[in-house]
Every structure is written in C-alpha cells, then in structure tokens.
Amino acid sequence: MATPTEALEAVMPTTRELVLDLHRRMVRIRRFEERAGKLVESGDMPGFLHLYVGQEAVAAGVCSALTDADQITSTHRGHGHAIAKGADFRPMFAELYGKTTGYCKGRGGSMHIVDMNRGMLGANAIVGGGIPIAVGAAFASQYRGDGTVAVSFFGDGATNIGAFHESVNMAAVLNLPVIFVIENNGYAEFTPQDRHMKLTDIADRASSYGIPGVIVDGMDALAVRDVALVAIERAKRGEGPTLIEAKTYRYFDHQGIKGMRILYRDPAEVEAWKTRDAINLIEAIGVERGLVSAEEFAEIWAQTEADIEDGIEFARNSPDPDPVDILDDVYTS
C-alpha cells in the first residue's frame, strides 16, 4: 500500500497545521458517529444510521485536499463525508432529529445530508446513485472552466453496480475532472468482498477504462491526502479521472453500532483493524515528529465534545416541521 514517499514529502510536507487539520476532521467524525449511534439506539432519535467509524481517514484525507467550491457526492454512510467537507454539527444533528433547522429541513434524515455551501452535493440511499451525479458535477466544472473538481465516495459493493461502470467509462472518455474514491471496507452489508467480486484490488478495475487506479492505506489520512492531491492535480490539468481504492474498515455494524444478527466477520479481524486506528496513527505521527503535543490533541477531543453537546442541544430545542408545509419544495417555484 502506498505511504507518503520521500519525494511527496518534499513537495507536500507534513506540517503541524496539516496534522491538526486531519486530526480535527477525524475526531469530529468519530465522536459525532458514536453519539448519534447511541441516540438512535436509545430511541431518542428516529430512523437508522450507517456509521462511518473506522473509515475517518478516507473522508478527512480527501476533503482536506478540496475547497468549498469542489463538489462531493456521498452514500448511505455519508455523515463522515459531510463532516470532513465542513458541515456543521447543529444542522446535522437537527436533520437527524427531523427538525426544521436541519440541513434538509427534516425531510431527508441521516441518508440525505446536503450542504450546497460546502460543496456537499448530497448523500444517497441508493447504492451507486451518487457516482454519475459526481460525473455531472465534473462536467459542469469542465464546461465552466472554473478549475474545480468533483469527488464521488462509494463502497466496494457499489463497484458492482452498472452506474459505477458507466460513470467511470464516460468520465474517462470525456476527460472529466472527477475522482472516484472507493472506500473498500471489505464488506457490502454482510457479504465479504471475496464473495462479491473476483478481484483483490478493486483499483484494477481502472485499467478497463484506461485511467489510473491507485491503492492507498485508508487508515492513513496523510497517505490518502497525498494520493488525492495527485489525482486532483491530474484532473485540473485536464487529464481526466482517477480511481482511488482506499483499504479501510468499519468498526461498527452495517447499520447501527451493534446488532449483528449473524457472525459475518471474525471479531479478531475487527480488533486487528483497530490496532491500525487512523486517529491513533495521526496522533502518534504528530507527537513523534514533535509537531503537535498530546495536550493539543486532547484539546481537539474536548472541543469536539463541547461542539457535539451544543449541536444536540440546538437540535432538541429546534421546532418540528409543520405538516401544513408538506408540499413545499416538491417543485422549484
């Protein structure tokens, strides 16, 4: 798996600011997910959640290389992408609680967070549904010549759906500035990768479309950021899309924190991945290289905690939608 090479280190040095930035994004995702998961399981919050815990380095690494003008599309497991792209806790919690102050005014819930101000073009409950939409966003970038790029995040399972293949091929043919990011967590729901495809490395699929396929350690936010930067630069030069496969893992169940009805993964496998935890890794790098102190990292955790409490409080105190408005926004008036 690719780690930052010395050559990359020279042009893209690991600075204190970068370590703090990636750490903050990842901690915000982790604590949001852990809290939200508990709130649903205690019955305080409606619906069900697909939690992103374990995969934080992918969203954080990629989104740290983007600006608000760059667009992303996301999945059913989308909270991490939204937070990494800069979404605020208040409207996120409010959306999960189905309140008017939520990102979708309570209409969408967990699987449909959107933040047009931050280039978060929406989470999607249809597997593969977001992939062609990112191609469209990239088409707009090329059309306008505004130098922006689009990124589509999706899972290993999603690469088996027709929309993936059609989208990557079309983006390749049209040289569109789009980056396809596979978050390979080894499972599509309860089906392991070796039972849903014959490939070990999904990045190999890139060769079918004549574009670069890159494998990266999805537990290493710095490594993810590096490959994202290379892909973004390539896209901006007009050389077309890149397929990035980030090897990662989800710590919780497909849906919710726990609730495995059958044992579809070996608990030892889960524990093994946790020893390579993305947040532990960045903290170790920060401290070992003398860039960030343990106290500074602790401060980020504490600040995140406070922001989460504030977000939950805000959401709980926000008004419910009024059914009288149920037909609003079906069409643009």
Added chain:
Amino acid sequence: MTTRELTYVKAFNEGMHQVMAEDPDVFLIGEDVAGYGGVFHMFDGLLTEFGGTRVVDTPISEQAIIGLGVGAAARGLRPVCDLMFMDFVGVAMDQIFNQAAKMKYMFGGNVSVPLTITTAGGAGMSAAAQHSQSLEAWLAHIPGLKVAMPASPYDAKGLIVGAIRDDNPTIVVLNKKMLGVKGPVPEELYSIPFGVANVVREGSNATIVAIGRMVVEAEKAAANLEAAGISVEIIDPRSVQPLDIDTILTSVKKTHRVLVVHEAVEFGGIGAEISSQIQESAFDYLDAPVTRLAAPFAPVPFAPILENAYVPDAPRIEAVVRRLLERK
C-alpha cells in the same frame, strides 16, 4: 388444517420453504438473501435447507439479478429474485418492464417468464424518500406484470406461493411495517391466486377498498365506526394487477358509498383506476362520489411528524367515511 398464529414475515418465510420443497425448479437469488437470510428475515433458514445452488447471494447488481431471473425463467426455472426495498426497482426497471413484462406478447406467445420478484415497500419507519415508497401503480401500469400486496400473514404466505406458481412475471410487495404483525396461518401449503379480492369484513353502510397495510388501518377505523352504529365493508384486492373489480362492484352495489385508501401518492394511484372503473360500471348505484384517501403528492418525508401526516391512518379513514355518509 392446523392453524396457528404466525408473524407476517414468518408466514411468508414458511411459504418460501414449502414451495421450494415442493418444486425443485424454484430458486432464490438476491443481495444477502442466503448467508444473512435477507435484511428483513424473509429468507431465514432457506440456505440451510436448500443449499447454495438454490439460495444464492449476489453482488449489488439489481439489473443483473432481475435479468438473470428473466433468462432462467425463459429456460423454465422458477426464479425468485429479491429486490430488498421496493425503491430499488428503479435500478432494475429495464429488465422488469421492457424485458420480463413483454417477452410473452412480443415473442408471439413463444416464451413464458414465470419470474417472481419479492420486495418490501411502504413508509412509517423514518427511512425517508428512497427507502419508503409504494410504487405499485407504476408496476401495475405495465401490461404483462402482476402485482400483489399482502395485507395479512395468511395472505403473505398464500400470495408468495401463488406468485411462484403463476406462469407470469409477478411482484410480491411485502409491507415493512407489517413484518411483525401476527395472524392465523395454516401449517399446510396453500396458494392464493392473483386477482381474487378478500372481503376482509362485511358491512352495509359503506365500502372501504384498502391496499396493503391500509387494510389494517381500515379495520381499526371500521371497529370504531361499528361502535357508532356504522357498518363498513372492507375489500382488500390483494393484487392490484390483475384487479378483482367484480368483488368491489358487488360491494358497491350493496353499500352505495366507497372510499379507496392507499399509501402511494393519490395522483395516478391505483385509487384513480378503481374509482374510474366503479363510476363506469356502477354509477347508478352510487349515493356519493367515489372518494380517495392517499399520500399527498410529495416524496416520503423523514421527520416522524411529517411522515405521520403523510401516510393515511385509521382516524383519517374514519373521518372520511363519516363525511361520505353525510352526503344525501
């Protein structure tokens, strides 16, 4: 027959077990249907009983799942292809409506497609716009397809068996909110053919034609109305394609007032078709316009307060029936 109480999903599951034991040409294919038994427990135990040749997990590839079923059905097998959530028919729609539905007719009667599609529809779970839809009218509009929506454990078992034994492409839409609902189910294998409505309750003052889970809500409303001296007849068409209009007309000619209730949006819904057929065939028997109660013309909202307002329920059914009876 020995009858006992089973949940809706257990009854469906029992039907799958029995029909697979009866007919070796029946196989099941879909996402997480084998090792996991389906995300709604619909297929529990089938892998253990029938093995990996007949109970097959697939990649996330809905178009190929249905297409595989079409091809295997054309070769004479009886595939059961699962689509998990009804919303996912969109991904597989070409194989459903251009291929499966049309082969019999387009090929001059030469090819039969005894394919069964199973899926779960309906709102009320805070699953939002892409996991809550009721798209039966969309499917029922396509000549060649048959669509059933079981509204009780008894029907969940009988209709899946009826669907698999049917020589046409059929779609059985379970209701997610009914999975745990209990009711009497015979132990023996039995089949309910498509196109035979169920008179759920007899009555004389008004008819409610209810689709899917709305049958349960209509029953609650009818019980309340009975206490107020109003006698309601409830007809569950069971399948919306084919539609047993005769049973509905017989009821209308007796009660002279009719309400059609469904979860799908009102515009262009099955209620529009039923209402139109009643007015064409029984206009002179009506004492009030045929009335519909259905979802507003919007995607299914997430917030529970909005979703509750969106899906028709017993109190609203009761209120509409009372209004129907006020008309002289």
